[in-house]
Amino acid sequence: MNEAFIIATLAAAIRAGTPVVYATIGEIFAERAGVLNLGVEGMMLVGAVVGFMVGVNTGSATTGLLAAMIAGGLLSLIHAFLTVTLYVDQVVSGLALTIFGTGLSAFLGQDYVGVSGPQFAALKIPVLSQIPFLGPILFEHDILVYLTFLLVPLAGYYIHRTRPGLHLRAVGENPATADVMGVSVARTRYFYVFVGGVLAGLAGANLSLAYTPGWIEGMTAGRGWIAVALVIFGFWQPGRAMLGAYLFGGVQSLQFSLQTIGVVIPVYFLGMLPYVFTVLVLIIATQEQVRRHIGAPAALGIPYKRGER
């Protein structure tokens, strides 16, 4: 293995991991507020198709991206309404959202399969991309990749170092106490579920407008679910979750790079890799959580009913 191969693989890992970074950060916000949203896959798919459709019709990838964020956000409000206002079981509501989103995206996108549309082009960052080794890995991507370099540290800072972040954690850990502190549990949960939906929509558009431009039914291929798994792997911390997403991206891009250097493994087994990887990652992360006494936000999955504290 030579240096060019390593650089190409790592750069590909970052590109492949970026959509998952967005989806994972979004799910971290929702779960930090105490709402498990298993609808990420569905919201990503709708984001992918809406982003692409609007992109094609306006000719602007940026407009498509914004539309995808709105679409993801709106879908997430269904989940917020059912689980926060109506106390519906979060697992079932999220599954329903994924099924609905899968159907809706196929329905909306039927005339867009095989159409070509606008896309975010790669922008080399002038000075930084000249850094040996790291430059081509980190700084020869599209704008969506660079945005995650800002989003992830900001999300970590927001959650741990700001007052709204404190309220967010309070609502997820102990909603009754947050309520007494004067924080509206329902409003907080709605807001962060919506943030999760917006980021999932963005993640979908990242696929259809940048990573693999175009629309194909079911093009997320389980990435929304992998995002939910990476939240656990990341211990609900944006930074560690980003690392997990890049690991996933590495496994994903390994499929292609192994073929280019002539390693012969049937595509079927390469295709299994990301999913087997995710199962292994979950096992390892769960053991580490037990050892280090880290857990999910204490109120995750539990509806908050004021009268029944």
Place this chain on the structure above:
Amino acid sequence: MIHIRLEPRLSTPRWVSWASPVVSIILALMVGAVLIAAQGASPIEAYAAMYRGALGSGFGFAETLVKAIPLMLAGLGVAIAFRMQLWNIGAEGQLWMGAWAAAGVGLFLYAAIPMPPWLAILLMMLASMLAGGLWGAIPGALKAYLNVNEILTSLMLNSVAIFWVLYFVDILWRDPGGLGFPNTAPLDKAIWLPKLGALLFFLPPTHRVHLGLAFGIIAAAFMWYALSKMQWGYEVRVIGLNKRAAGFAGMPIARNIVLVMFLSGALAGLAGMSEVAGVAHRLQRGLSPGYGFTAIIIAWLAKLNPFAIILVSILFGGLLVAGEQIQMTMGLPASISLILQGLILFFVLAGDVLSQYRIRFR
């Protein structure tokens, strides 16, 4: 801003419990109508075509029953796990593993060792249940002994299973005489699941409904008996409701988790066998259009009641047939039936709340 407040009801009025699913379906159809109209088609025409296709003729109803078979088997499977608060969403992969094992027995073991056809069918059933069961037991064991989230592991294993089976369909077991279609050779006619024929006198004589329907009904009866009449069913419920209490009562928690996930997967595996031996008569791509996922909705709508699962499966079988129908006759995408499934579930979930709470606006 309107504030909606929910007040717990002291008792559920009877009309609420039956009105909720009916109203849910009507509301889902109404939202679906908007989507169909947005595609420039007439919703009334589309729904009429859906009804004619799925229920309006004897042949249509027979096809509805054919589709209901894998749905009820997989639905019963996920329902067992849900009873214990185990979220097995891996029925799709378990179904594929069952189909793979059944095809292996039917194509190769039956050819290699002389045996009567009924024995081969029995072995196919056992093999499919073993394969699906073991595939379900993996997330079960990870949950029981390492506390790994079963929702995600069972889901990830779906993709692994499908890649595994496609490797056999496309490469190892591919029928060289298949004219380029990726599928295995057909099973010997002697080991196809028998059609129910004149037993279902109300259907046209050429219908395709097969013995798998009986598997579903028998499985539902077994499940009802095991869960509501046996000590074991009581344990499953208690473990689901409160693990700590079950532990103090000396119930074997880890063992039951693995066992329930095995049984859950075994039923989904049997669904795969019934598709291979009863419908496709070979292993092929597209064997399941997501039966394992629809099964989750069915189990939930049926409130995990085994007999209700049979009825809801027929309803959803009809929805799948209807979706194909409007795709063929009106050029609307078949994904409309997936959308309707999601919508029905949304409305039923919301409706269930009304059976427990009153709504107060202020």
